[in-house]
Amino acid sequence: MDLFNILGRKQTSSSVAKDRLKLLLIHDRANCSSEILEMLKSDIIQVISNYMEIDKEGLDIQISQTRSEDSNGVVPVLYANIPIKNMRKVSNS
């Protein structure tokens, strides 16, 4: 173990494996394939486009994990980052 590693906080390969596994199992357990995620993505685009103009290219949707507030440990979360191009005025009709 050299000084560079201590300062650089280099991750061990076992913790890389653990992190990869955690994310992998969230997808596996949610039974959420990339096709389903794509379908979800296009549905979300469709719904939001009814109200505002969004940047479809810059859209980022993924299943990730977060720490639960009810001390249930780590739970899956649907993360969506949707850049808005223009707040289109919504008609009241």
Add this chain to the structure above:
Amino acid sequence: MSEVIVITSGKGGVGKTTTTANLGTGLALEGKRVALIDADIGLRNLDVVMGLENRIVYDLVDVVEGHCRVKQALIKDKRYSGMFLLPAAQTRDKNAINPEQMQKLCDTLKEDFDYILIDCPAGIEQGFKNAIAGADRAVVVTTPEVSAVRDADRIIGLLEASELRNPKLIVNRVKGDMVKRGDMMAIEDVMEILAVDIIGVVPDDDHIVISTNRGEPVVTDLHSLAGQAYRNITKRIMGEEVPLLNLEGDQGFMQRLKKLFGLGV
């Protein structure tokens, strides 16, 4: 009371057959009457690991199809009293039997044996469904690798969906020195990820290769660490409390501190 235990893993090559052979032999050495069933039809191997390949006359499919009685197909292992093997058919496939037939066979064997261990084939298809059909408990074997742990998670989900609750985990082929260096997931990591109870840790041990070469399960080798690990698991299966083997050796203060901060050692 007799019990049917299925040894499964999802992924192939993690040590299901070796585990079945060793736990079966371990239980026989403890004086139990044990029947091993090789459910891997078409790719039988338990006979070879046990060193009984030259004594096969009838197999699992012969029994199920009524070509012979169960007792005719069971091979008696002369080295360990009370130990029998029901080999898989080599020239048939997984569809040669169905879960109901397997269940019936297990019920029949329960009358004569204390433990019936089933060596499950890899995969999640028909062979897996057959193997778990008659089981009361399940043992899931994995290794500390991403692919094996992922498949173990899938299998645990499928077992629970089939009413086989609380499967017990064996982490196989652990290399203590690599875990110490931070280059292999530790038992605690695997347990945390899979959230199931652990029933044993088996080190990666050259003795396993040597004993498998000879067709003598390593559990009989009093000088090997893997043998000790299997003897401990045998005791846990019988309900005794035995502490897990420490494969990493003693850790100094600095090592523990570095591990705490997620740094390599």
